[in-house]
Amino acid sequence: MSSVTTPAAPAAAHRLVRTARTGVAVVFALNGLAIGSWFARVPAVREALDLTAGGLGLLLLAMSAGAVLAMPTSGLVAQRLGTARTVAAATLLVAVGLGIAGVSASAAGWLPGVAVGLVVLGYGTGTCDVAMNIEGAAVERRLGRTVMPRFHAAWSLGSVAGAGLGAVAAEVGLALAVHLPLVGAAVLLGTVSGTRAFLPVPEPAPDADEGSPASRRRAVLAAWREPRTLLIGLFVLVAAFSEGVATDWVAVAFVDGYGVTEAAGAAVYGVFVIGMTVGRTVGTLALDRWGRVPVLGTTILLAVVGVIVAVLAGSGTVAVAGVALWGLGISLSFPVGMSAAANAEEHAAARVSVVAVIGYTAFLAGPPLLGLIGDRVGTLQALLVVPVLLLPSLALLPVTRPPR
Template sequence: MNSVTTPVAPAARPRSVLAARTGVAVAFALNGLAIGSWFARIPAVREALDLSAGRLGLLLLAMSTGAVVAMPTSGLVAQRLGTARTVALGALLVSVGLGTAGVFASTAAWLPGVAVGLFAFGYGTGTWDVAMNIEGAAVERRLGRTIMPRFHAAWSLGSVAGAGLGAVAAQVGLAVAVHLPLTAGVVLVGAVFGARAFLPVSETTPAADGASPAARRRALLAAWREPRTLLIGLFVLVAAFSEGAATDWVAVAFVDGYGVTEAAGAAVYGVFVIGMTIGRTVGTLALDRWGRVSVLGTTILLAVVGASVAVLAGSGPVAVAGVALWGLGIALSFPVGMSAAADEEEHAPARVSVVAVIGYTAFLAGAPLLGLLGDRVGTLHALLVVPILLLPSLALLPVTRPPR
């Protein structure tokens, strides 16, 4: 079976669809740029605020909380305002939050101000994320071929660029209070211009036409009672956990478990991102040829093998190869899950919102859970949770098939 639904009758001209494709890629890349920029400056923020590891973890929880709070209603916002305006609104919140956190951390060393900024940052990313996935799925349907993983690859590249620019800023001594507000301005302007190329509101959120707020709320509640939507959410939860485990812990795990330097540990995480980006770029061709279930089954098994090798290899170079395989194997699960949630366009905003809430719970709870487990068995062996969870997720693959 083909991996995407049959394209709807093209209500937009092909040139408009291609422009929307570019706009969505820009939105994904800039979202990643903002997040990568923040994570690159966390060491400077921790030093400025003189935080212990525990207090830093609680501070970072403000950002995750903001994202999870935003997602239950972000689908309703996208239906009400359209995806373009919702992305612009999310970008505004991201920019204000990022700039606020940077200024309060660097100039005032005021922890509550940084926490408020991070909550706004997280709320903005959550709102932005759901809207750009809805738009990306609509563009994918009109193109008639799989492209969502490439949008997520753009996010990965944006986050790497943000981290790289953040490292340069730290190296040259650029203050957080200057770097983050400048980045926030670039992100806001770029996201607004990218969103201007999106498809018209009536094409991406047709159910919003004439629908009352009460009707939209009923549609959202109905999505929470749909078995397929909930199972897709569970599948995305496992995928998000598997990605987040590498993002949060693979560098530390290699430092602790293989005795590499901190710089080498960071490079190992870079290997994971490269593998994931390659998988998302070329995996679209496999999805169109063999369908979601076959391709995801193969790639998840690759991720299981890769994560297991990364932990159990006993040899640094072999373990790094395992990390690359892990990134390659997990690359498609999250974006394909989002595409599956948006298969039926009239229900896409509510269903993507539900799946995002379930999936992003992994980013909220995954890091502390692995940290607690790492205290008992070591950070490297704690990563064995990833293959243990991925194997049962194979049973969920049939729910990713497009409805007939």
């Protein structure tokens, strides 16, 4: 009998992991769809609330603040509830935040309500981000090959889809109070369905202390004292800053620096996203063949060259090629940093939450820093702060190497 059942067990386990891989990709894509939908309607929110550029910038910080507030506890929550339930609960917050922001802006024109909605949205997104990265790393370990960048590519594709649907909603005049709650509800239903495919939660040993709240808190505090975890967090911080600068400023920089239209500036950002998505899709093959350190070193140098070309080319066409190279070059750093933090499964939740806290501070510091520099030297030239930070980050590459 054992000769018949033994081969079936590994096959069933492999099917379970492949199903979980699909579920994680769906969750990443839907989270991106929610965020892309919100950012596509930011112009409508600004108009509804009659905000200046500075006022809008302060309002958008509410979402980043919510995400940063979530990070210190998100790993503990994932350990306590499991990644599937954590992602589902966090996505409920995402849906509620979108609904509050949409109704407050469109139906009431109420700025405090929008700010509250964005804090809730950011808190849900931050918690979901940590939990789905923990699950993605677990799937990656069981598959025995690199897949985390592809999950982040799914997020990028979802954000592009959300931006596209948002553009259509704006074109047909769909009210924020209708559009954003509908997106939130659809994302919640799809995410709950996707989490059903997550890996089963292992049962703790009866005499183990690992599941107690005190032990989980000790694990997080211990992670904050680990030099490797902190250095990975610094590496992810630079990666997040480099991505965030493109998200927040590349379209404006091309409008200001090259005199293109606003639509063309948005298209330039689309080129960045395409480059990043391609890098995350095909870069997994390079990572499995040559390893993290040489591949990340090469791609970071590509990003440095890309930013320099984008700023100094003098020709709009050549500069757009630089933006594509920038997206391709920065594509792997953030997801590989998350994989590096989660290499040891028993410490994954604590370490990923620590790395996320450090990394997400880039989304708080990035917009105002670039704005201040742009006021002095111009928005396009301010982008050169990216290679200034990327080059020293090459010294951090050895910490991404999997422990023996």
